[in-house]
Amino acid sequence: MEEDEGQGPVAAGSSASASLRLHAHALRVERPSAAAGSGNLGRLLEDLRRTRALVSPQELAHRLPATAPTGLEPLDRLLGGGLPEGRVVELAAGREALATALGLRILARLTSEGRTAAIVDRADAFDPRGAAQAGAELKRTLWCRPTSAREAIRAADVLLASGAFSLVILDLAQGHGAGAGAAQGKKREPEISQGAWLRLARDAEASRSSLLVVGGSVAAGVSSASLKASRSKARFLGHGPGRIFDGLDLEIALERNRLGLPPGRVQLSFRSPSHFGGAP
Amino acid sequence: MSRIGCLFVPDLPLQALSRVEPELADHPLAVAEGEGARARVRCVSLQAHTQGVRPGISVGDALSLSPGLILRWVPQELIEAAREAVLDAASNVSPRVEELRPGVALIDASGLQKLHGDDRGVAAALAASAAKLGLDGRAAVASGKKIAEIAAKRGSGLEVIPPGEERAFLAPLPLAALGASSALEETLHRWGIGSAGELAALPASGIGSRLGAEGVALHGLASGVDPEPLWPRGLPETFEEGADFDYELAAIEGLLFVLRPALERLVDRLDCYGMSCSGLELRLLLDPAGEAILPVELAAPTREVASLLSLCRSVIERRPPGAMVRGLRVMAQGAAPRQEQLSLFGRPTVAPEKLATALAKVAAIVGDDRVGSPVLADSHVYESFTLGRFDPPPPPASDGVPCAGEAAPGYGVAALRLFRPPLPAEVRQGRDGPQALRAGSVAGWIVTFAGPWRLDVGWHGEPICRDAFDVELSDGAVYRLVQDARSGRWSLLGRYD
Numbered sequence: 001m002e003e004d005e006g007q008g009p010v011a012a013g014s015s016a017s018a019s020l021r022l023h024a025h026a027l028r029v030e031r032p033s034a035a036a037g038s039g040n041l042g043r044l045l046e047d048l049r050r051t052r053a054l055v056s057p058q059e060l061a062h063r064l065p066a067t068a069p070t071g072l073e074p075l076d077r078l079l080g081g082g083l084p085e086g087r088v089v090e091l092a093a094g095r096e097a098l099a100t101a102l103g104l105r106i107l108a109r110l111t112s113e114g115r116t117a118a119i120v121d122r123a124d125a126f127d128p129r130g131a132a133q134a135g136a137e138l139k140r141t142l143w144c145r146p147t148s149a150r151e152a153i154r155a156a157d158v159l160l161a162s163g164a165f166s167l168v169i170l171d172l173a174q175g176h177g178a179g180a181g182a183a184q185g186k187k188r189e190p191e192i193s194q195g196a197w198l199r200l201a202r203d204a205e206a207s208r209s210s211l212l213v214v215g216g217s218v219a220a221g222v223s224s225a226s227l228k229a230s231r232s233k234a235r236f237l238g239h240g241p242g243r244i245f246d247g248l249d250l251e252i253a254l255e256r257n258r259l260g261l262p263p264g265r266v267q268l269s270f271r272s273p274s275h276f277g278g279a280p
Numbered sequence: 281m282s283r284i285g286c287l288f289v290p291d292l293p294l295q296a297l298s299r300v301e302p303e304l305a306d307h308p309l310a311v312a313e314g315e316g317a318r319a320r321v322r323c324v325s326l327q328a329h330t331q332g333v334r335p336g337i338s339v340g341d342a343l344s345l346s347p348g349l350i351l352r353w354v355p356q357e358l359i360e361a362a363r364e365a366v367l368d369a370a371s372n373v374s375p376r377v378e379e380l381r382p383g384v385a386l387i388d389a390s391g392l393q394k395l396h397g398d399d400r401g402v403a404a405a406l407a408a409s410a411a412k413l414g415l416d417g418r419a420a421v422a423s424g425k426k427i428a429e430i431a432a433k434r435g436s437g438l439e440v441i442p443p444g445e446e447r448a449f450l451a452p453l454p455l456a457a458l459g460a461s462s463a464l465e466e467t468l469h470r471w472g473i474g475s476a477g478e479l480a481a482l483p484a485s486g487i488g489s490r491l492g493a494e495g496v497a498l499h500g501l502a503s504g505v506d507p508e509p510l511w512p513r514g515l516p517e518t519f520e521e522g523a524d525f526d527y528e529l530a531a532i533e534g535l536l537f538v539l540r541p542a543l544e545r546l547v548d549r550l551d552c553y554g555m556s557c558s559g560l561e562l563r564l565l566l567d568p569a570g571e572a573i574l575p576v577e578l579a580a581p582t583r584e585v586a587s588l589l590s591l592c593r594s595v596i597e598r599r600p601p602g603a604m605v606r607g608l609r610v611m612a613q614g615a616a617p618r619q620e621q622l623s624l625f626g627r628p629t630v631a632p633e634k635l636a637t638a639l640a641k642v643a644a645i646v647g648d649d650r651v652g653s654p655v656l657a658d659s660h661v662y663e664s665f666t667l668g669r670f671d672p673p674p675p676p677a678s679d680g681v682p683c684a685g686e687a688a689p690g691y692g693v694a695a696l697r698l699f700r701p702p703l704p705a706e707v708r709q710g711r712d713g714p715q716a717l718r719a720g721s722v723a724g725w726i727v728t729f730a731g732p733w734r735l736d737v738g739w740h741g742e743p744i745c746r747d748a749f750d751v752e753l754s755d756g757a758v759y760r761l762v763q764d765a766r767s768g769r770w771s772l773l774g775r776y777d
Binding site: 072099100101102104105113114115116123124125126127128129130131132133134135138139140141142143144145146147151154155158159161162163164231233234236243244245247248268269270271272273 | 634635637638639641642645646650651652653654655656662663665667670671672673675676692693694695696697698699700728729730750752756757758774776777
C-alpha cells in the first residue's frame with residue numbers, strides 16, 4: 001500500500017476531520033514491515049476502506065461541507081470557516097438571548113453577495129428596517145410569516161426543496177408576549193416531529209442550502225452544529241438625558257456539532273443601529 | 281402564394297360537454313336546447329346517431345329512440361370556452377389566427393415548414409393541438425380561406441390541397457358547399473349549373489352583369505381563386521373555464537375535485553401561447569341564485585396545477601361561499617413566464633418558473649398576503665413596512681463581489697426583535713424617567729435608559745406622536761419602550777437581541 005507524505009489515510013472520526021479542516025497534521029499510517037502481520041494490517045486497512053471508516057484527506061475534504069463566511073471573524077473561526085452549506089445549524093433558544101442580530105448578520109452577508117435568502121418567521125418578529133441597517137438586501141430576502149409551527153415547517157420544506165435560497169432562517173422562537181406567561185390556558189402547539197426535521201435536513205443537503213433554526217431546540221437530532229447565544233453586556237454611552245444605547249455584546253457557544261469542530265465560545269459585539277440612521 | 285390552414289371542430293356544444301366530462305365519451309350523448317315542450321336536440325354523438333337520434337327532433341322523441349341517451353343542456357359559458365379553446369389550439373401552431381366562425385379557426389400556414397414540415401405536417405399539428413385540448417377536430421391546408429374551410433369540413437381528418445389543384449378539388453362539389461345563397465343557387469340551377477366545376481367553366485366576362493358581385497365572388501372561388509387575406513386576432517388576455525354540477529356541492533373536497541380538471545384545461549390553453557397563469561378569479565355559482573367571486577392572487581406566474589389548486593383551496597377556506605355551489609367558473613390571466621438566462625460560470629441559480637412555483641406553494645400554505653419581499657415604507661415610523669412581490673435581481677457576474685447596493689458593514693448591528701402587535705406596558709415613572717416596567721412576561725427594574733426621542737408624524741392623516749426609550753432591565757435585556765404622547769399609554773416595541 002503506497003501512501004505519500006501527508007496524504008495517508010485517516011480515521012473519519014470527528015476529531016480527525018477537525019484537525020484536517022484546520023490544516024493540522026493528518027494521521028499518518030506507517031508502511032507495515034515485511035515482517036509477520038503485514039498481511040493482517042493490510043486486510044484491516046482494506047476492510048476499513050470498504051466500510052468507509054477510513055478515508056483519504058481528499059475524500060474527507062470532499063465529504064465536508066463548503067462554508068459561507070458570516071463576515072464575523074471569530075464566529076467563522078468557531079464554525080471552521082462559516083455557515084456550512086447544505087446543513088442544519090441550530091441557534092438554540094436561550095432564556096436570555098436569541099441572537100437575532102447574528103441571524104441578520106448572516107442574512108446581510110449572503111444577500112450582499114447576491115444570494116437569495118428566506119426567513120420563515122413563525123414568531124413574526126422580523127425587523128425589516130433593522131435588517132436593512134444591518135446591510136441585508138431586502139430585494140433578495142423572502143419574508144414568510146406563518147401563523148403556526150406546522151405552517152412554518154411546511155413553508156421551510158418548500159423553500160428548501162426549491163433550491164432557490166442559499167439560506168433559510170426558520171425562526172420558531174416563542175414571542176414574549178401577548179403573553180408567554182398568560183399562555184397557560186391556550187392550546188399548546190404540537191411538537192414538530194423528528195420526521196419533519198429529517199425531511200428538512202434532507203432538503204437542505206439536496207439543495208445545498210443552509211438552514212438556520214432559531215429557537216428550535218428539537219432540531220438537535222438533525223443539526224450539524226448547535227450554537228447557543230447568551231447576552232453578556234449592554235453598552236450605553238454618556239450619562240443623564242444625553243445617554244445613548246451603544247450596542248450589546250453576545251457570547252456565542254458552539255455546544256455540539258457533527259462537523260468535527262472543537263467546542264468553543266466567542267464574544268461578538270453588535271453596535272446600535274441608531275448610531276447610523278435608525279429612527280426611534 | 282400564401283397557405284392557409286383551417287381547424288374545424290364539428291358539433292361544438294357536444295365537444296364543449298365532452299371536454300368537461302370526458303367520461304361521457306363512450307355513451308350515447310346529445311345536447312339539447314330550449315325549454316319544456318319546445319326543447320329540441322341540438323347535436324348528437326356518433327353512438328346516439330347510430331341509434332336514430334338526429335338533431336332537431338324533440339327531447340321526448342330522442343329518449344324514446346335511445347333509452348340510454350344522456351341528454352344535457354350545455355351553458356353558453358362552456359360553449360364559449362370550447363370556442364376559445366379552438367382558437368388556442370390553432371395558436372399553438374401559428375401565431376396568426378383568425379376565427380372564421382365558432383368552431384372554425386384559420387391560421388397563416390406560410391413559413392411553418394421548419395416547425396411542422398410540409399402542409400400535411402401543419403394539418404397534423406392542428407389536429408394534434410386540438411386533441412391536446414380535448415377537441416376532436418379536422419384540419420386542412422389550402423391556398424385560400426374558403427377553400428381551406430371547405431376542405432376541412434368535407435375531409436375525413438387531414439386534407440391538403442396542393443397549390444394549383446384548388447379548381448380540381450372544388451369541381452365536383454355542389455354550389456351549396458361553396459356558400460352560395462339560396463337565391464343564387466336557384467338561379468344557377470335554372471341555368472342547369474349544379475356544381476362548382478360547371479360554374480367555373482362559364483366565361484368570367486358575363487358573370488358580373490348577370491349575377492352581380494356575389495356571382496363574381498362565387499365564380500372566382502369555383503375557379504380556385506380565393507384572395508381574401510387573413511385577419512389575425514390579438515392575443516387573449518383572459519382565459520375562462522368552468523363546469524356545472526349535477527347536484528349542489530357543499531364540501532370543499534368535491535369542489536376541488538371539479539376545480540382541478542378546470543385548472544388543467546386552463547393551463548393547457550395557456551401553454552398554447554407559452555404563457556403562465558399570473559392570476560385567477562373563481563366564480564362560484566350559488567344555489568339557488570347568486571355567485572361568490574373569489575380573486576386568487578399569485579406571487580408569481582406559474583403553470584403548476586397543484587400550486588394553483590392549493591391556492592384556490594386556501595382562498596375558499598378563508599372565504600367560504602356560504603351556500604351550496606351548483607357550478608363554477610375559473611378565469612385566468614395569462615402572462616409571460618419569467619425567463620432568465622442561467623449563467624455558465626456564475627453562481628448557480630434557479631429557474632424563475634421553479635421559484636415562482638415554490639412561491640405559489642408557500643403562499644398557499646401561509647396565505648398570499650403573508651409572503652413576499654419586505655419593502656420599507658417611506659415613513660419615520662420605525663416598524664412600518666409593506667410586503668412586495670419577491671423578484672430578486674440577478675446575481676452579480678463575479679463571485680463574492682458585493683452587489684450594486686450597499687455592502688454589509690464589517691461589524692454586527694444590534695437588531696430589534698419586534699413584538700407584533702406592540703406589548704401594552706405598565707411603567708412606573710420616577711423623577712428622571714421610567715423606573716420599572718411590566719409587559720406580558722417581561723418585568724423588571726429599569727437599570728439604565730436612553731431617550732426619550734420624540735416622533736411626531738402624520739398630522740395630516742393618522743397622527744402618531746410618541747416618545748421612544750431604549751431601556752435596560754435588571755436582567756440585562758434591552759427593550760425599546762414607547763409612550764404615546766397623547767394618551768400616555770406605554771408599549772414595548774421590541775427587544776434588542
